[in-house]
Amino acid sequence: MRARLPDGQGNRITESADTITGVSMQTTTWTRGPCRPRRALYLSSPIGLGHARRDVAVAKELKRLHPDLEIDWLAQHPVTTVLDAEGEHIHPASRWLANESAHVVSEASGHDLHCFQALRRMDEILVANFMVFQEVIEEGCYDLVIGDEAWDVDYYWHENPELKRGQNVWFTDFVGYLPMPDGGEHEAFLTADYNAEMIEHIDRYPWVRDRAIFVGNDDDIVPDTFGENLPAIRDWTRQHFSYSGYITGFTPPDPDQVPSLRAGLGYRDDELVCVVAVGGSGVGGALIEKVVAAYPLAKKALPELRMIVVTGPRIDPAAFPQREGLELRGYVHRLYEHLCACDLAIVQGGLTTTMELAAAKRPFLYFPLGHHFEQNFHVRHRLDRYGAGVCLDYLATDPDLIAARIGELAGKPVSYRDVETDGAARAARLIAELL
Amino acid sequence: MRAGYPVSEGVVARDGVEIRYERYGQGWPVILLLPTWSLVPARHWKMQVPYLARHFTVVCFDGRGTGGSGRPQEPAAYTDAQFASDALAVMDAAGVDAAVVVSASCGALWALRLGAEHPDRVLGAVFIAPTAPLVPLLAERRVQRFGEVLDDPVGWQTYNAHYWRTHYPEFVAFFTGRLFTEPHSTKQIEDVTGWALETDGQTLAAAHLGLECCDAAATQGLAERLACPVLVIHGTGDAVRGHAEGEALAGCADGALVTLAGAGHFPHARDPVRVNLLIRQFADRIRR
Numbered sequence: 001m002r003a004r005l006p007d008g009q010g011n012r013i014t015e016s017a018d019t020i021t022g023v024s025m026q027t028t029t030w031t032r033g034p035c036r037p038r039r040a041l042y043l044s045s046p047i048g049l050g051h052a053r054r055d056v057a058v059a060k061e062l063k064r065l066h067p068d069l070e071i072d073w074l075a076q077h078p079v080t081t082v083l084d085a086e087g088e089h090i091h092p093a094s095r096w097l098a099n100e101s102a103h104v105v106s107e108a109s110g111h112d113l114h115c116f117q118a119l120r121r122m123d124e125i126l127v128a129n130f131m132v133f134q135e136v137i138e139e140g141c142y143d144l145v146i147g148d149e150a151w152d153v154d155y156y157w158h159e160n161p162e163l164k165r166g167q168n169v170w171f172t173d174f175v176g177y178l179p180m181p182d183g184g185e186h187e188a189f190l191t192a193d194y195n196a197e198m199i200e201h202i203d204r205y206p207w208v209r210d211r212a213i214f215v216g217n218d219d220d221i222v223p224d225t226f227g228e229n230l231p232a233i234r235d236w237t238r239q240h241f242s243y244s245g246y247i248t249g250f251t252p253p254d255p256d257q258v259p260s261l262r263a264g265l266g267y268r269d270d271e272l273v274c275v276v277a278v279g280g281s282g283v284g285g286a287l288i289e290k291v292v293a294a295y296p297l298a299k300k301a302l303p304e305l306r307m308i309v310v311t312g313p314r315i316d317p318a319a320f321p322q323r324e325g326l327e328l329r330g331y332v333h334r335l336y337e338h339l340c341a342c343d344l345a346i347v348q349g350g351l352t353t354t355m356e357l358a359a360a361k362r363p364f365l366y367f368p369l370g371h372h373f374e375q376n377f378h379v380r381h382r383l384d385r386y387g388a389g390v391c392l393d394y395l396a397t398d399p400d401l402i403a404a405r406i407g408e409l410a411g412k413p414v415s416y417r418d419v420e421t422d423g424a425a426r427a428a429r430l431i432a433e434l435l
Numbered sequence: 436m437r438a439g440y441p442v443s444e445g446v447v448a449r450d451g452v453e454i455r456y457e458r459y460g461q462g463w464p465v466i467l468l469l470p471t472w473s474l475v476p477a478r479h480w481k482m483q484v485p486y487l488a489r490h491f492t493v494v495c496f497d498g499r500g501t502g503g504s505g506r507p508q509e510p511a512a513y514t515d516a517q518f519a520s521d522a523l524a525v526m527d528a529a530g531v532d533a534a535v536v537v538s539a540s541c542g543a544l545w546a547l548r549l550g551a552e553h554p555d556r557v558l559g560a561v562f563i564a565p566t567a568p569l570v571p572l573l574a575e576r577r578v579q580r581f582g583e584v585l586d587d588p589v590g591w592q593t594y595n596a597h598y599w600r601t602h603y604p605e606f607v608a609f610f611t612g613r614l615f616t617e618p619h620s621t622k623q624i625e626d627v628t629g630w631a632l633e634t635d636g637q638t639l640a641a642a643h644l645g646l647e648c649c650d651a652a653a654t655q656g657l658a659e660r661l662a663c664p665v666l667v668i669h670g671t672g673d674a675v676r677g678h679a680e681g682e683a684l685a686g687c688a689d690g691a692l693v694t695l696a697g698a699g700h701f702p703h704a705r706d707p708v709r710v711n712l713l714i715r716q717f718a719d720r721i722r723r
Contacts, residue, residue, distance in 0.1 A: 096489060098438040098439065098485065102436060103436040106436040107436075120622050123482070123622055124437065124438040124481045124482055124485065125436070125438040127438075127482045127485075127486070127707045127708065127711075128438035128439065128485035128486055129438075130708065131485075131486040131489075131708070131711060132489075134708075156708050159706070159708065160706075160708045160709060163708070190621055193619055193621055194619075196619070197618070197619040
């Protein structure tokens with residue numbers, strides 16, 4: 001028997017071979033509207049792993065509020081790694097999606113990723129994936145679409161509003177493309193043009209986003225404008241978004257819980273554990289190489305140092321030199337537990353990992369990717385607000401300096417602002433109102 | 436990174452010119468995405484190929500003068516008959532008996548010849564923003580003097596063989612601006628500009644002269660001979676080939692016309708979702 005997708009009219013079509021004649025026949029089941037379960041299709045941006053973690057947390061909260069809600073995930077690697085581990089249901093059409101994470105890796109060079117241009121050059125991937133999404137949504141009788149930075153859905157539903165089905169929730173943790181200074185006037189023109197198009201989309205079709213959720217708070221928004229003659233980002237966002245507060249996806253341990261967490265992870269009290277992590281997108285090899293080169297210098301000054309390098313699901317740990325006392329791992333499920341238990345972390349400038357460290361109040365060094373406007377402006381602004389982390393320029397930092405910073409910061413207390421722990425529940429409540 | 440890669444690719448040599456083609460996906464019918472003017476290679480179909488290849492077999496090729504295909508310099512190498520023969524050679528090499536033929540802009544001229552003279556190879560024809568010289572050229576283009584030497588040409592006067600030899604990038608900048616009249620088309624303009632700069636003004640001039648054989652009478656004759664289902668898609672904001680051309684072609688070929696209000700000359704690049712759905716719908720009807 002071969003079950004096919006519902007056809008969008010509530011029908012589930014099944015083809016089976018007649019047991020007597022062997023002739024293939026088709027049967028159709030139509031489910032009465034009142035008898036259909038509530039269904040949501042969840043899209044989680046696969047550029048990095050951060051979205052997956054928070055989206056799983058939101059989905060769990062949403063199911064708590066609506067236990068009958070069925071959630072399908074239209075998802076790509078590496079998001080699927082997290083979803084598989086969490087037992088979430090991945091829609092079979094996911095296999096048709098072109099991989100955005102692989103595109104981002106192809107756009108990166110060393111510790112540099114011009115993410116605005118990478119996103120522009122992702123146009124054919126976005127339209128290909130949107131077409132998959134649209135088929136899924138037309139066949140699936142979904143009540144709700146939740147898109148965490150699902151750029152394709154947001155853009156093409158505004159460009160083709162007649163295609164919208166169900167209620168639509170848009171999530172993002174930054175608002176506004178910002179030009180890098182060395183891009184000059186042309187890049188400022190381009191980012192302003194993209195921002196202007198987005199603003200026009202929302203003005204013309206306010207009903208395409210039934211709910212827009214900013215993952216953060218008002219102060220987290222940069223004090224910039226969308227560009228020349230365009231509104232201030234914070235003012236505009238205030239008018240067009242609801243705020244969930246930050247969504248960590250986990251509750252950081254109290255200080256008195258840390259020793260048992262460390263013990264559970266195999267970290268001893270008499271060692272200084274430094275976790276090096278570069279997220280899930282596959283960009284980060286250059287930073288790992290530099291930190292690995294710093295390791296012997298740091299270890300010499302700090303004999304109790306133990307370094308755990310987490311390369312993520314898209315970088316092979318075997319690609320780096322083995323050194324005594326240095327541990328290289330690929331994908332680590334529940335990496336945040338290691339971050340909560342460490343004495344120091346060294347990471348890229350991605351929002352999720354740095355905010356996990358801010359929430360867990362661990363000292364950390366972070367290196368924004370070159371030309372990555374989100375990491376250099378939006379994330380940095382937010383971390384400064386929390387007073388969290390030490391920002392270093394990858395190009396201006398050599399292994400000696402990294403080793404020195406490890407010595408200064410490992411195991412030292414920090415005083416960051418508190419990060420809320422109810423973000424997922426707040427976001428889920430904002431979504432649940434639509435059901 | 437591309438959204439999809441071909442399952443096979445190859446080169447056919449015809450009349451001394453190498454033509455590079457790609458084949459994607461599987462399923463019937465085959466969609467043949469024709470080349471357009473020798474300004475851009477087959478990559479101008481990048482927003483269609485991955486989607487269509489999930490449902491059909493897709494074949495496309497770089498038109499002579501572009502991409503990985505040869506760049507002959509004689510106008511005689513760029514007639515509609517030459518392009519139509521290239522399409523047949525590519526279909527033969529890719530093992531395709533018949534296809535739904537999709538064209539954009541002056542690709543319409545090769546599609547017409549193909550459909551009229553080889554009806555057994557064409558299951559249906561989709562014309563996007565067709566060049567169909569059945570009605571007068573857009574008013575703003577009537578200042579063109581292609582072969583004359585002009586002092587300081589501006590606007591459509593830069594559509595000029597002599598200017599292209601010395602100021603080809605400037606012409607490309609002007610032309611891409613007319614191609615995309617829709618606001619917020621920076622990426623599409625960059626794409627076409629990048630592809631256009633892979634060829635040169637001399638080659639494009641030869642390609643233009645090759646098409647001067649296509650007049651109203653010849654076009655009308657070919658269009659009226661089309662026996663297959665026809666769909667014409669044309670934007671009202673098309674500043675290169677006016678909407679009236681698409682309307683006239685649909686009339687001559689007894690085809691359906693879908694007007695894209697507000698759309699420019701390359702709607703498959705600027706409004707890819709709507710164009711993809713229209714092509715899919717058309718090919719699905721052929722499939723039935």
